[in-house]
Amino acid sequence: MSELAGVYLAAHTPRYCTRAAAFEGMLAHPDFGPLRDGLVEQGHHLRARKPDVIVINSCHLVSTFSTLVDGTARHRGTLTAQEAPDLIAGVEFDFPGDRDLASALVARGKSEGHLCGLVDDVHYPLDYGTVMPLVCYLDPAQSIPVVPISVTLMNDLEECFRWGRYIVRTLRESGRRGAFVASGALSHRLVRGPEKWPLPEDRERDARFASLLALGEYEAAREWLPEFADAVSAEMGGRHLAMMVGVLEEAGFAFDATVHAYGPSSGSGNYAISFAPSDSMIL
Numbered sequence: 001m002s003e004l005a006g007v008y009l010a011a012h013t014p015r016y017c018t019r020a021a022a023f024e025g026m027l028a029h030p031d032f033g034p035l036r037d038g039l040v041e042q043g044h045h046l047r048a049r050k051p052d053v054i055v056i057n058s059c060h061l062v063s064t065f066s067t068l069v070d071g072t073a074r075h076r077g078t079l080t081a082q083e084a085p086d087l088i089a090g091v092e093f094d095f096p097g098d099r100d101l102a103s104a105l106v107a108r109g110k111s112e113g114h115l116c117g118l119v120d121d122v123h124y125p126l127d128y129g130t131v132m133p134l135v136c137y138l139d140p141a142q143s144i145p146v147v148p149i150s151v152t153l154m155n156d157l158e159e160c161f162r163w164g165r166y167i168v169r170t171l172r173e174s175g176r177r178g179a180f181v182a183s184g185a186l187s188h189r190l191v192r193g194p195e196k197w198p199l200p201e202d203r204e205r206d207a208r209f210a211s212l213l214a215l216g217e218y219e220a221a222r223e224w225l226p227e228f229a230d231a232v233s234a235e236m237g238g239r240h241l242a243m244m245v246g247v248l249e250e251a252g253f254a255f256d257a258t259v260h261a262y263g264p265s266s267g268s269g270n271y272a273i274s275f276a277p278s279d280s281m282i283l
């Protein structure tokens with residue numbers, strides 16, 4: 001059985017990741033509907049595969065120098081999003097962590113020469129890019145252990161890619177079946193106006209990158225990523241995408257990709273894509 005239950009590219013923008021959007025389907029603009037529905041489908045996809053743990057890399061869990069892996073035993077708090085308190089306010093969350101897996105991942109990163117550290121602090125604040133996709137779509141029951149890992153500003157894309165490899169190797173050695181989630185947009189040339197789509201040329205580039213992933217062309221995606229991320233002003237420089245490609249490549253087998261949807265938010269381009277090992281059985 002594979003160490004990966006699935007790999008997920010998820011959206012987190014507040015237009016989609018509010019309780020109202022997730023549970024009542026209340027969206028401010030009809031263009032938001034398909035991606036919201038795609039995120040619902042993505043949640044079904046993940047839960048059907050019953051992962052032991054979710055490792056999530058959110059573009060809003062930002063560190064500067066050191067890659068941080070949150071191994072807090074219980075992630076519990078009340079989230080009001082710093083950027084969007086009008087949309088995400090007072091969201092209570094309470095889900096388990098996995099200190100052993102987080103510790104093993106940090107140990108591996110250190111042994112490979114990276115600056116990194118373990119977080120073990122009930123006061124460590126989680127961001128909306130981590131919390132909201134989980135509680136709204138991926139695991140509303142909040143029963144699956146979660147290990148958040150930071151987007152690290154000093155890491156170039158190659159380092160992020162290597163961290164993706166480490167995640168798979170660490171899962172493999174742990175005996176756990178994990179789900180990896182990259183929480184972030186592709187093109188990210190933000191403008192005022194929530195319903196605004198990316199520029200046509202950026203939409204075309206987003207579609208090309210997604211199609212490389214869907215076709216299993218992970219090496220081609222990795223090689224194009226620096227140019228792509230620069231051209232579309234990708235969220236966090238595409239670091240979350242690099243980590244995800246590292247996960248997909250390190251797995252060493254084919255995935256069946258489901259492109260659930262693509263949608264806009266304030267000029268950004270957001271996909272919901274799920275990858276399941278081709279030979280996986282839904283248990």
Ligand SMILES: [Fe+2]
Nearest residue numbers: 059184185235
């Ligand atoms: Fe974001």
